[in-house]
Amino acid sequence: MNLNTFRQELATPRTSIQLCIIGIVGGICAASLIIIFRLSVEWLQKLFLPEVNDFGALDPLMRFFLPCIGAIAIVLIAYLTGFKHYRMGIPFVIHRIKHYYGHIPFRTAINQFFGGTLALVSGFSVGREGPSVHLGAFGSSFFGQWLKFPHNSIRILSGCGIAAGISASFNTPFAAVIFVMEVVLREYKIHIFIPVMLAAACGTVLTRIFFGEAQELSFIQFNEFSRWIYIYLIIFGILLGCLASLFNKTLMLVISGFSRINMVRRLLIAGLITGAVGYILPDALGAHFHSAHVLIAQNENIQLLIGVVAAKFLLTIFAIGLGIPGGIIGPVFVIGMLSGVILAFPLGFLLDDVSNLNGSFSLLGMAGLMTAVIHAPLAALSAVMELSYSPEMILPTILVIVPAYVTSTQFFR
Structure with a gap:
């Protein structure tokens, strides 16, 4: 031929x-x-x-x-x-x-x-x-x-x-x-x-x-939890949808607000902001899964986790919004991991120990936030499931990504 x-x-x-x-x-x-x-x-x-x-x-x-x-x-x-x-x-x-x-x-x-x-x-x-x-x-x-x-x-x-x-x-x-x-x-x-x-x-x-063969999230173990927690997963998804809507709206504000500034200055501003935050909070730099997991494992201080999420939230918005070449999904995954652990914290008032839920909720947070930010529920479900080698998370993840998606698309347009 x-x-x-x-x-x-x-x-x-x-x-x-x-x-x-x-x-x-x-x-x-x-x-x-x-x-x-x-x-x-x-x-x-x-x-x-x-x-x-x-x-x-x-x-x-x-x-x-x-x-x-x-x-x-x-x-x-x-x-x-x-x-x-x-x-x-x-x-x-x-x-x-x-x-x-x-x-x-x-x-x-x-x-x-x-x-x-x-x-x-x-x-x-x-x-x-x-x-x-x-x-x-x-x-x-x-x-x-x-x-x-x-x-x-x-x-x-x-x-x-x-x-x-x-x-x-x-x-x-x-x-x-x-x-x-x-x-x-x-x-x-x-x-x-x-x-x-x-x-x-x-x-x-x-x-x-x-x-090699290893998956990037294979170090996170998804632990089964009581069925009554499924009710909380719906609230969990709604909160992630609200966070994603805030992320998207703030990102658009940064893009439109700095659009009149020339590209050179925008990139230099992004470098200065990232450097200033990194000087104070090194855990906010980069967008790597393992470093976020280590942060979760070594720190039970909820205030520190909230601070890192807030810092990474801002750094991602300014990096992407000001034109730094890179993707949005990686940092959204990391923010979702940390947010999942933070949002699992209220369950501590009902359970004796929620530390064994950190892995599960970090994976669910990743799936929910990715769904709500880029509006791709199937891609989010398959990505987190495949990255973690955890097929048993399908049902809980669906209970998170559906309310997250609906919240971000219907209530915060």
């Missing part, structure tokens, strides 16, 4: 061997790019941190200057590539898929790779799923553009790249497929579903070769 015949087959909206092949190849391209991205972040952090994401080990002055230096470096990258190409992240990728069949400009990918690396290394409260989605879509769609595939197949390739990128970033193939279908493409067609699943599988295989 020659290349023209291959292209003609791809133009037909049906499941075919050709679509499966490009799903596999696109997944490998995207996953390889994400693995290089992850290794770059870890290598740079190991140059000055005893452990990856252990920002608390730095002295206070270093915690202040690190985000400031990172912001300056991000500005330099944006200047070299052209400020008009400083558009990136999940919303930008969705826009390109909707209006440009998934064609991702090369310079935006350069900005995302180096800018995202610098943001994560510098301790900004952003997640790596933003760069994963952008770079995954670019790596896969570039392959289709190079071979001049039809526009519809390049759009599918972008979805494949996103699935492979998320899978390679978090080792969650099922959640990656659901995220692409629910958040990015927003359609469920078999001829799209099959190559996306193959791409996610490729991303997972490559990730496990380089980073």
Whole structure:
């Protein structure tokens, strides 16, 4: 079969061997790019941190200057590539898929790779799923553009790249497929579903070769609890929905309020704010799951947890709102973990010991807050379940994410 015949087959909206092949190849391209991205972040952090994401080990002055230096470096990258190409992240990728069949400009990918690396290394409260989605879509769609595939197949390739990128970033193939279908493409067609699943599988295989089999939340144990607590889970979900609505509204206020300030100043302001908060409260830097879990395990001081949640809430809003390259889901997960433990505290008036519920409520908090912030209940459920290896949490999670979603979408529009 020659290349023209291959292209003609791809133009037909049906499941075919050709679509499966490009799903596999696109997944490998995207996953390889994400693995290089992850290794770059870890290598740079190991140059000055005893452990990856252990920002608390730095002295206070270093915690202040690190985000400031990172912001300056991000500005330099944006200047070299052209400020008009400083558009990136999940919303930008969705826009390109909707209006440009998934064609991702090369310079935006350069900005995302180096800018995202610098943001994560510098301790900004952003997640790596933003760069994963952008770079995954670019790596896969570039392959289709190079071979001049039809526009519809390049759009599918972008979805494949996103699935492979998320899978390679978090080792969650099922959640990656659901995220692409629910958040990015927003359609469920078999001829799209099959190559996306193959791409996610490729991303997972490559990730496990380089980073091992372990899931990022496997250290959190979901403990069963009394059925009467299910009633409290509904209230728990409503409170998470309120928190998510406050988060989204404040984020939009920051975006609109600083829109008239030029990009260089916005990025530098984000660096100064992050550095100032990091100087006082190092636990607020970064967006890593394990550091949040250690904070929960080692501190029974509810006031400290509330302080860290408030600080991370503000740092995430200012980082994302002022244009730091990175994702919103990572910090939302961490805020959800800590908020879940805080909101489990009132149960202490009814139970002798609620410490054994910390793991369960941290996972439920992650799922509920992610649902309410990005309005993706299936993606949230599958992501937390897969990250924690806890299928028994399905029923309690549903009781949390439904009221969280309804509260954020119906009562706080």
